[in-house]
Amino acid sequence: MKKWLLLLVLFIVFGCVKQPNDIATSFYYWKTNFTLKPSEKELMQNLDVKKLYIRYFDVALKGDVAIPLTAVVFNDTIPDVEIVPVVYIKNEVMLNAKLNLNDLADNVLRYIEQINNRYKIDIKEIQFDCDWSLKSKERYFSFIHFIKEKKELKISSTIRLHQVKHHRKTGIPDVDEGVLMYYNMGSIAPDSLNSIYDGSIARKYIGSLKTYPLKLNVALPIYSWLIHSRDGKVINLLSRIRREDLEKNAAFERKDKNRFLVKKAGTYFGKFFKQGDQMKIEQIEAEDLQQMVRDISDNIPDSPKEIIFYDLEEKNINSYEKEFFKKLVTDF
Known part of the structure; x- marks a missing residue:
């Protein structure tokens, strides 16, 4: 009886352990x-x-x-x-x-x-x-x-x-x-x-x-990618850009977790951005x-x-x- 009980306990224990x-x-x-x-x-x-x-x-x-x-x-x-x-x-x-x-x-x-x-x-x-x-x-x-x-x-x-x-x-x-x-x-x-x-x-x-x-x-x-929009319309999709790339640039103002506003016009990530353009990071x-x-x-x-x-x-x-x-x- 004890032997069967031990086997049952071992079965339950190992059955509950996630196997690789x-x-x-x-x-x-x-x-x-x-x-x-x-x-x-x-x-x-x-x-x-x-x-x-x-x-x-x-x-x-x-x-x-x-x-x-x-x-x-x-x-x-x-x-x-x-x-x-x-x-x-x-x-x-x-x-x-x-x-x-x-x-x-x-x-x-x-x-x-x-x-x-x-x-x-x-x-x-x-x-x-x-x-x-x-x-x-x-x-x-x-x-x-x-x-x-x-x-x-x-x-x-x-x-x-x-x-x-x-x-x-x-x-x-x-x-x-x-x-x-x-x-x-x-x-x-x-x-x-x-x-x-x-x-x-x-x-x-x-x-x-x-x-x-x-x-x-x-x-x-x-x-990840960056969605670049102007006047509510998407104009560029830029790959391999993450949130931290925007956070460290003073030309961008963060609006919420993933969306940013261009405060200063310029060329960023190989594309021209106007002041007021919107950027959204998806990652x-x-x-x-x-x-x-x-x-x-x-x-x-x-x-x-x-x-x-x-x-x-x-x-x-x-x-x-x-x-x-x-x-x-x-x-x-």
Whole structure:
């Protein structure tokens, strides 16, 4: 009897202790010139990062021709991790019925191969990022089909929240894995809302994860940007600017936590600002990320194999405590 009682106590004790998960930590790299700073290399090593998702190029339209834009240039030694090319395809490309999707697949694969050959990169996976719509879904899915026919590689695709909730209408691409993009939830506007992450918006969609049939990994935001507006209209969106960049400049007057007024006209962050222009900082706090993890964990049916942070950049990663990323993934 005592033996069984002891076993029961041990079962209860160890059952209540959160066991370490085996979720991998990865990053997106979204700059045209690939150069890792010491702090970025250190974080990758500390987190035992084994995979880096690098934006290789965008695909856009010029007339009725699909063209690659701003291909990545590797100016640094490529780290000893798996490199996953990410190709961002503008929805306008998939909406153009004049494009031959089989030829487009050939061209995209050929361009990826040229980059890989130039920098001696071997790949196992390609990821496509396209915010397809009801009008473009069939063509996007056909494009994915042609890619899979031509290359025996793992193919993944980004998935937006609205595509999760309305998947019976928007469809599901025939890929090996999806990546839930848990950001860019609202409209870029001079108001007080955060377009990168808004918990009230997220909660309208996240329950749909419970019935979404595609296996998902999760991409979380650690980036920031400045929304520059004049007379109530947005005129610029400037990436990689954080609240502290504005707080230390006497030319800006703080109106509330995230909004500032230009007191002195001048060129700041590479753009001209008039006196009276408004600036809004959108960035993600540690508490936001913790809330995201709680919400996703409560709704996703299977734990993701991988958490991918967007994006690996010194200013982004230095905005959080050194051990924060490790703890966040462990808490998933």
